[in-house]
Amino acid sequence: MTKNFYVTTPIYYVNGDPHVGSAYTTIAADVIARYKKTMGYDVYFLTGTDEHGQKVEETAKAKGMTPQQWTDSMAPRFMEMWKKLNIKNDDFIRTTEERHKKAVAKILKTVWEKGDIYKGEYEGKYCVSCETFVPENQVVNGNCCPDCGKELRMVKEESYFFRMSKYQDALLKHIDEHPDFILPRSRRNEVISFIKQGLQDLSISRNTFEWGIPIEFAPGHITYVWFDALTNYITAVGYENNAEEFAKRWTNGEVVHLLGKDIVRFHAIIWPCMLLSAGVKLPDKIVAHGWWTSEGEKMSKSKGNVVAPLEEVAKYGLDAFRYYLLREVTFGNDGDYSTKGVITRINSDLANDLGNLLNRTLGMYKKYFGDEIVKGGVYEEIDNEIKTLFTETLASVDDAMSRLEFSRALEFIWKFISRMNKYIDETMPWILVKDESKKERLATVMNMLVESLYKIAVLVSPYMPESAQKIWNQLGFNEDIEKALIENVRNWDIIPAGHKLGEATPIFPRIEVQKEVKEKNPVNKDLKIENPISIDEFGKVDIRVVELLEADRVKGSDKLLKFKVNDGKNIRQIVSGIAKYYPNPEELVGKKVLAVVNLNPVTLMGELSQGMLLSSEEKKRIKLVEIDSSVKVGSKIK
Structure with a gap:
């Protein structure tokens, strides 16, 4: 008898484009689906988009669109990406589809009639990004969401609640009896620890915005986005309208959910409790993978290090990209x-x-x-x-x-x-x-x-x-x-004599790594010039090699020295404020230095100064620019 295998990705939120994280999950689901087919299973592979919620409503409004127009523009981006990554999914579900709305209505009615939904009022902290209320004991960093880290809002509203607390013991028992229900084991332990803190009843309706699936028994309320989104897994296999297909794919098949570790609690706690209440079999495995960094750093648009799947495919080839993602890191760990x-x-x-x-x-x-x-x-x-x-x-x-x-x-x-x-x-x-x-x-x-x-x-x-x-x-x-x-x-000797071989061509060409040759003295091409001047302006400055003939202190000043210098044509006097750095100025006599010789003469402390000696400054020390003794006095610096 043929075994049935049903694998899902999370439905991806339409407020952002597909990225390497969503590509990783979807490629992994594609690989396990293909593998199960090689093992003779009847396989069904589902992916899709999550299209309701307050964030979608707010984003659409900001873009001058209706929520439906916005989601209609985003869903095809995911479909196209999966096609380009050679993903062979059997179905693509959108939560705005009529079939899904009917499935959500059915599970709500079933849970309502069982007495597991009641009317109340919620007052507490709410994460718009995760679309979930956060109990006080889970708030982090003062007023932030434990999952996404964003600031929480204080909300008070009438709400309908799902008696999730009722299923705490049943869920713990199921996890204990099914060791592979949550994989990897580290995530299983995390979920168990969370449940043992005490499950609270879950607010499953909203009345402060409109973009969602209306609740039949609660006029003015729409369905909480996670109660809506999680139901997609059973919508796609006939929960609402095809009992035979549902029995084949879900009830009598192996059901595996693949997802990122950030949403493991929703899948391993809320979803199983919903199914327990609705009288539906729980999935066989909930498998959470880790996050990807880029070159050792968290990916962010501001850093410009976000890995774009199609760009990587263009560089290395599709199969090499698929192989690397699943070979490089153990599924479940960060990579x-x-x-x-x-x-x-x-x-x-x-x-x-x-x-x-x-x-x-x-x-x-x-x-x-x-x-x-x-x-x-x-x-x-x-x-x-x-x-x-x-x-x-x-x-x-x-x-x-x-x-x-x-x-x-x-x-x-x-x-x-x-x-x-x-x-x-x-x-x-x-x-x-x-x-x-x-x-x-x-x-x-x-x-x-x-x-x-x-x-x-x-x-x-x-x-x-x-x-x-x-x-x-x-x-x-x-x-x-x-x-x-x-x-x-499985067996050998299955290729008969006489079989003709095909033509051999390299399938995996080596990539030659261009070794970076580091310049010994790299030029700063982004150099910013301070107080820039033109070459014409510089040409007006007459800098000459001069020889110091005499050097002495200026009477009444502890800063100034006066020099008699030979500029090649004349003997002139130049006063310079370098006495602090040359306590024995007579030692400078005979040295050749640089001087600006076309400055207007000035008088300093009663002494005539007919130019300016050039000096350098390093670590607050001034030093005259000395010139090799072989250079002719009067030589012009260009």
Whole structure:
């Protein structure tokens, strides 16, 4: 009997464009959906957009649009992004659709009739960004939301409440009995700790704004956005109008929610309590991943370090981008997106390991036997080791994927790829080809390599579907790899003699890293000139090399020195305020220095000054600019 698998992403909020975080979740969901298909499951994959709430209403108003116009302009951006990232979702739900409104009305009515909704009044702190009331014991930093950190508003309004507290013990019991209900385990512990603080009843209606789904039994009230949004998961599989489909996909299927760690409480507490009240089976797994930083820093528009998925795809290729996101970090942990990391993964894992295995295998096969597979038959113990390792690899990959440990699954696949590269070095086909009696053994070795690549392509196809298809094509298989089943590649000797190989071309070209050559003395190209003058203005200043003939103090002054200088034509006197720095001025006699000789003469402390000596200032010390003794007196400085 075919097993059913249902995977969802969170529905993404329409107030912002898709980014690397939402791309990460959606690619992960796409990968697990594709993997389950290779395992023979009947798979249903849902994503979509969250379109109600106060933030949407306020944003639309600011843009001079109705909320519906605003959401209609934003939802297609997500659809287009997922298409470009080769996401093969089966459905895209929008919470403004009629089918969803009917599903929300149904679950509200069910919970209402059960007596789990009552009318009251709420007065407390509210986070507009998260669209949730925050109990006083959860407020952080004085008056901020514990989830997003933004300032809270004080709100008082009539509200309808869901008796969430009623389901605290039942939820704890379910979590205890289902160890993989919340993954990773660190998130599970966090949720348990939160529940044990005591669940409060949840305000599920709003009457201070209009953009939401009206509540039938509460005139003037609309549905709290999270009660609305979470219901999307059952809307899409027929909760409201298709009992047969709902039984297949939800009740009798494996249901997995993928989401970011910032919304794990909504999914692991509010949503299960809603389902317990409505008499609906709880999802099988709620899996929360971490956040991405960029080059070690938190992403922000102001820093200009936000990773734009399509820009990265343009630089490195789609499959390389998909591979890096799921290989670089354990799903559940935070990760850092870095250029160096991407290039290292491409060059090491894709080009050196997988690409090299493919290129070497096809190159040797065509050199030794031509384009067609020849019959082998001479097996050795090393071949049995390879077959055993492949069987172990399949089991290890499936175990990792059952817990959504994408990086770990890829580690097992790459362990097998590395083993096949080593197999080439151990069997040495280039030696076997020289011995005619070893020809059948050579054929066996080469067939093992071709078949391993055929199997590897199927294993990597969920992560890199386009590249996997290219590997199959180069091996001479034109079937759609998306229809491949693991069951059909478990055994060996499945490629018949006479099968024709395709053409070999590099799938993963290496990225040559341009080494930055640091200038010894880099020029500051952004240099800002203070008090700028033109070259014409500078040309008016007559600077000459002068020789100091006499040096003495000015009577009555502790700052001034007077010098008699030779400017090459005349003997002139120059007064300079440098006495503090030259206590023995007579030592300066005979030195050549620079002087401005076309200044208007002035009288200082009764002494005539016919120019100005040039000096430098460093650490509050003044020093005359001395010139090499070989320079001719009177030389003009240009």
